[in-house]
Amino acid sequence: MISDLAGMLGDPLMQRALVVACLVGLVAPVIGTYLVQRRLSLLGDGIGHVALTGVALGWLVGNLTNLVPKDALAIPGAVLAAVVGAVVIELVRSHGRTSGDVALALLFYGGIAGGVLIMSLAGGSNANLVGYLFGSISTVSTQDLVLTVALSVVVLVVGVGLRAALFAVCHDEEFARAAGLPVRALNITIAVVAALTVTVAMRVVGVLLVSALMIVPVAVAQLVTSSFRRTMLTAMAIGVVVCVSGLTITYWHDASPGATIVVLAIGLYALVAAVRPLVVRARRGGTRDPHPDVADDVVLTSGDPR
């Protein structure tokens, strides 16, 4: 058992994969917390689909310029496309011409269709896209690792460092505007950081499941917390645990790491949701009156007038 673990940790491929999984688990819920707060849980999915077009564009440019390997520009292309897509969604949302819902739907379809179309122009096959659709953490290169670390640092610095301002904008945009806060800049910051997070997480779970890593840990955390700060911290911890354990499981059992991680996270949600009512009831003792002690607005003729 111990030697098995040592073997896993000694494998350089697995070392890189573990570092990436750890970082993604830590970073994805940070921005996910803001997205859940403003009820934009599906934004990550929309950005992910656009990122796929970016992957194909990177591939196309790489092919045209005879780069080796052909996919050297795939991740930079994804970053660029995701950022542009995120900013466009934010502008559409804030101008209110189209509902956020419809804007997201357009991105979903446009992103996938654009990706497949451009990929065929680039001379690649849809098989080349599958790695991005479902993740390919087992083939993380040193270059990927460096990019992941850099993007993760950016997301953490912005998402945690500016949390008071980002909280204010996500909690009550009208109040933030009336406080003179740079609301548009903050909104675009959230969109861009979400885009960076998507491209980082894409490596681990793929475009189709990217949003799960941002949203599900937050969904689990908010079942058991009462503060924003603790929700974010708990979600980050859950993210790291499910990413690392999912990856570890697939080291021994042949399964898709991305899918395993997401299934673990959703299983955890189901477990916590089932256990929570029992714990809450036990803690409250079932006797406490939940109503605040406020005098009645009316005079009651019978009974205690207070």
Next chain:
Amino acid sequence: MSDATQPVIEAAGVTVVLGGSPIVRGVDLTIGQGEVVALLGANGSGKSTLVRALVGVVPIERGSIRLLGAPLGRAVPWQRIGYVPQRVTAATGVPATAVEVVLSGTLHGHHLVPPRDARDRARAALDAVGLAAAADMAVQTLSGGQQQRVLIARALVRRPDLLLLDEPVAGVDVPSQRAFATTLAELAAGGTTVLVVLHELGALAPLIGRAVVLRHGTIAHDGAPPPPQAEHADPDHVHLHPHDGDRDPAHDEAGVTPTVRWQR
């Protein structure tokens, strides 16, 4: 800037167009330091829109607005202005404690990180609205009236010189309204200028020195608080509340509304 004779709010010819219709039409409003002004009017008369325009939440079509001597925009000392939007709830998709919500009131302009003493100030502001015990509770577990008070604390935490409140006591029980009136009286006594959107003066009546009544987006009255319609005191008077449904056409004909009726 802090010249005592300078108006705190100076609005001239303010017109707000939303969705193609003029909601506020050519409103002139000047409020001096230390005044406590009630903004009254029917549902749909443009009260909320006017206040939202004053704090820059909705754009104005024509006219000009100066707050504390500065034209609306970056030059306004936002840290001296507290705004309480009209809200049914203070909760969003993720849990947040009352302190966390109030903390966002310490941010303004390009100050995006709360000051060092922000947490203590947030607790003090919650104490001022009688919610010290609920400081660490999730806002979504609080009652509607308590959530409204959390939003008031968020405006008070920056110790504003100008306070704008949009129906702060709508849906709040009478004891809480009285408590709020006491808080507001203390602030006014300290020199805070207050503009408060109300449906009826209620518990705040003793504080209000001046009332501005909007009707169809223009000012119909500006001066001493007018007495309410006699039927308000009538035991048979049916008191309709906002969001209950459509306006009564019979009252619309008279240019007044079911919710607040003023002698002409």
